[in-house]
Amino acid sequence: MMLKLVEDDKLLRPFAGIIEKRHRQVLAMEREFTYRTTRLSDSCNSYLYYGLHRTNEGWVFREWAPNATAIYLLGEFNDWRKHPDYALTKVGNGNWEIKLPQETLEHKMLYRLLVEWNGGSGERLPSHVRRVIQDEYTKIYSAQVWDPLNPYQMRHESPKRSEYPLIYEAHIGMSTEHRRVSTFTEFRLFVLPRIVDLGYNTIQLMAVQEHPYYGSFGYQVANFFAVSSRFGTPDELKALIDTAHGMGIRVIMDIVHSHAVNNEVEGLSRFDGSYDQYFYPGNRGFHSLWGSRCFDYGKHEVLNFLLSNCKYWLEEFHFDGYRFDGITSMLYWDHGLDKDFTEYNLYYDGNQDENAITYLALANRVIHQVDPEAITIAEDMSGMPGVASPIEDGGMGFDYRMNMGTPDYWIKLLKEKRDEEWHVGDLFYELTNKREEEHTISYAESHDQALVGDKTIFFRLVDKAIYTSMGVFDKNILIERGMALHKMIRLVTIGTAADGYLNFMGNEWGHPEWIDFPREGNGWSYDHARRLWSLVDDENLRFRFLNAFDKSMIQTVNETRVFHWRPEPLVRDNERQVLIFTRGDYLFVFNFNPEKSFPDYVFDAPSGKYTMLLDTDSKNFDGLGRIDEKMEHFTRYVSPGRGQLSLYIPARTGFVLKRS
Secondary structure (H helix, E strand, O other): OOOHHHHHOHHHHHHHHHHHHHHHHHHHHHHHHOOOOOOHHHHOOHHHHOEEEEOOOOEEEEEEOOOEEEEEEEEHHHOOOOOHHHEOEEEEOOEEEEEEOHHHOOOOOEEEEEEEEOOEEEEEOOOOOOOEEEOOOOOOEEEEOOOOOOOOOOOOOOOOOOOOOEEEEEEOOOOOOOOOOOOHHHHHHHHHHHHHHHOOOEEEEEOOEEOOOHHHOOOOOOEEEEEOOOOOOHHHHHHHHHHHHHOOOEEEEEEOOOOEEOOOOOOOOOOOOOOOOOEOOHHHHEEOOOOEEOEOOOOHHHHHHHHHHHHHHHHHHOOOEEEEOOHHHHHEOOOOOOOOOOOHHHHOOOOEOHHHHHHHHHHHHHHHHHOOOOEEEEOOOOOOOOOOOOHHHOOOOOOEEEOOHHHHHHHHHHHHOOHHHOOHHHHHHHHHOOOOOOOEEEOOOOHHHHEOOOOOHHHHHHOOHHHHOOEOOOOOHHHHHHHHHHHHHHHHHHHHOOOOEEEEOOHHHOOOOOEOOOOHHHOOOOOOOOOOHHHHHOOOEOHHHHHHHHHHHHHHHHHHOHHHOOOEEEEEEOOOOEEEEEEOOEEEEEEOOOOOOEEEEEEEEEOOEEEEEEEOOOHHHOOOOOOOOOOOEEOEEEEOOEEEEEEEEOOOEEEEEEEO
């Protein structure tokens, strides 16, 4: 019987055999893992076996290192010296174990491993370490025993899953205005209330997994089961998530399984002396562009490690799901570099890592078995069919796909086209173009669009005028344009979004400049690795109006639940740059014309009375207030259910009307 993915898309028929083969491979691997259990998730418990655990009899530590000839525990308990009393014993299948008396270790004690192999040795951090800290002076990383007397206890249930996530993407470290790394506690106390006030229902936390290089934005992970100690303790992360849950907000994690840091002492690379323990052998085990290691998704032990990692963060920290970073790099042997993916055969030409495809499907299976309310989001720039389709249909099982074409489109438009050249027909097509069967998350910009060498949308719109002309009494044509378009870009993006929306921390109110983490090239500066909240809090600056608009926009989406209906175009007037579409009983109206207002714009619309819900030109949002928002608009009869509506549509304005 034909898989639904192929049945619903005739263009996939020539590749039905390949898609069916991939589907069978997923099911076969699932059977291999579940021969002793009922569910796949029940067999993914590596973190309960490996690593350091306190038992009633004392401590037990286990490690998988098949190429090792000897392993020793080094730490404060033995003056960091190799000693036979702290040698691990082989217990079969490449596993090693040591049992220690209760009094040997205590909370916050530091330790590492000494791994020996034929021809060499090296100090390592355990593969399943849950707490890693860096010495302030030597910069050396060590594992830390984390066994608090009174561990944090979660008090709140996770909020129910929202069908339409409104996501606030956030980085803990750069969430303070101070020139330093912020903490989980500071974020909980000072940033979380801002997110609650804006109305977002989901927070996406970046850089949670431990990473040795801060400037990697958390995407060069060394310790997959450890909370980044830069931001605080595991208990402080739990307190943040628990508090968010108590405020009705779900928290998902930016998880990185697409690659691992190349570091050997801190990470998994050459852990037991071999290059291919966790990673593909030869060149396939190295990502040349990222300078990192590529997991061997065909090896059972690696699959168990990664699948257990998915389960761990859900169970231990009560995360509500994941955004999987960089899966394009996983899906293709060439990592999808320098490809446009304009033809279907590029998804089925043998360049695909079918082991990785199998892993992603199994990861989704595990996540949804552990927590049926959890959501998974794929970041895939290639658009491979099936990524966000159910496994049973022949897909990989992600709930959502990031609509990565949308921010790319905005940047291209702002860079290459004058305002007079904006083609609203193209705009509507680009913002709504998606595979029908997939759920997607749209966004005007995420952290990616503001990394060093680029600019936020608002900074791109107003440039250096942001430094001199953002006062409430200043008049500047660049600022007027930037304020108007910033609001319109966000409203039309969320208005055309299929199933959800994402915003990066601070971009809602036009955070200036770009993001650049401390590094040698900028003198290890924190100037661009922070959020200048004082700008939006200053009553004398105009940033607060953009923040107020974002709050009203999110509130409107929450109250109207417009995502229940798909956008249906009514007007795509390219000559006058007017775009009008409906979502259910809600009418979205945009005039992108930079100069011309239309006092009596007549068009066909569903019959009824229309009243104003949201207006980008409102004086509450630093607009010109050209529309009488209290006015009721009635259609003129044309035919049953259809009428003609006449509206005043000012230049550079977008608004939402409700039909009754």
